[in-house]
Amino acid sequence: MHRKIVVAAVALAMLIAPLSAFAHFLGNDSVDGREIRWEDYTAYDDARGHANSTWDALGRVNIAPDSATTIADLEWRDASRSDVSWDGMWSARTGADLIQLNSYYLRNYTTFKRRAVAAHEQGHALGLAHSYSNQLMNSCSTCSGYNTPQSHDRSDYYSLWP
Amino acid sequence: MNIATKHLSSAALALALVLGGTTLAQRYAAQPRTIHVDVSHVSDFSDTRKLAGFADNVFIGRVLEKTGTHSPDGVLPETLFKVDVIRSLKGSLSGTVAVNQQGGFSAEENAMILIEEDKLLETGKVYMFATRTGGDGAWQTLVPEFGDLHMGNGVQQVDVVQKFEKAVKEQVKYQP
DSSP states (O other): OHHHHHHHHHHHHHHHHHHHHHOOBOSOOSOSSSEEEEEEOOSOHHHHHHHHHHHHTTSSSEEEEOOTTSOOSEEEEEEOOSSSSEEEEEEOOSSSEEEEEEHHHHTTSOHHHHHHHHHHHHHHHTTBOOOOTTSTTSSSTTTSSOSSOOHHHHHHHHHHOO | OOHHHHHHHHHHHHHHHHHHHHHHHHHHHHSOEEEEEEEEESSOTTSHHHHHHHOSEEEEEEEEEEEEEEOTTSSSOEEEEEEEEEEEEESOOOSEEEEEEEEEEETTTTEEEEETTOOOOOTTOEEEEEEEEEGGGTEEEEOTTTSEEEOOSHHHHHHHHHHHHHHHHTOOOOOO
């Protein structure tokens, strides 16, 4: 009897340990009822569109524009700051959360890089934290060489949104 | 217990519950929460050569006082500190400067807002700063997480200085 309990406990620990050791979650997100309804105030529509479609394609969280019958969960806006070290930022707020794209940097980026920044920030809005250097959720989104979710990004997404 | 006593007891209990609940609610509401803001950095600042190449100024400074909170872009609070420049490794800062740290207390959110895990500077402590000039020269904005390294004491301090002297010498200029 005791042996069965010990075996079950070890099995449970082995199931939980990899998640806590390797998963990268913020503990916060912009998802409301498996959905992110967004409002668009950014000039970088291509980047925003790419970010929405590349994560929406994974299927677990519906990412769609806000409408007259829904409440916005997320706003896309632009900033222009030369003194800060970020090209994109996601912040949780009372009311709609906010993604800011820093045009001081984005205006000199290629389309590929702009999409990388926007997709990275959308990853934060989905609750994902920074992870590895060869993933979209690397702390420097334009350093990874990717602008779509990679294997670990997807693994984190599916763990968080089973 | 007669009916009057029973009613009185019920009223007292209800009042106690309301007052107790209110006090608890007030106490809970008064506790500011912490909100972590998540950013995408423009470069890999864990490489100090890239950090030094991105920064306008790299210097050792002591925080004298917190001078205020502002919001240059109208979104997030940012906190200003008066800092005494002890030694400049890159740039030409001297005397006292205004160091701007993104993050700070937001009354609107009743929350301490931090960029990633970048805690607010502490008065009296010495840091290695990596900053960019902002506000048309009015302040130096530090790079969150990487540009406000607490210096510690003794050997640790010497190590940090040597590391950043080398980084400035071998700096990798930022290219978008």
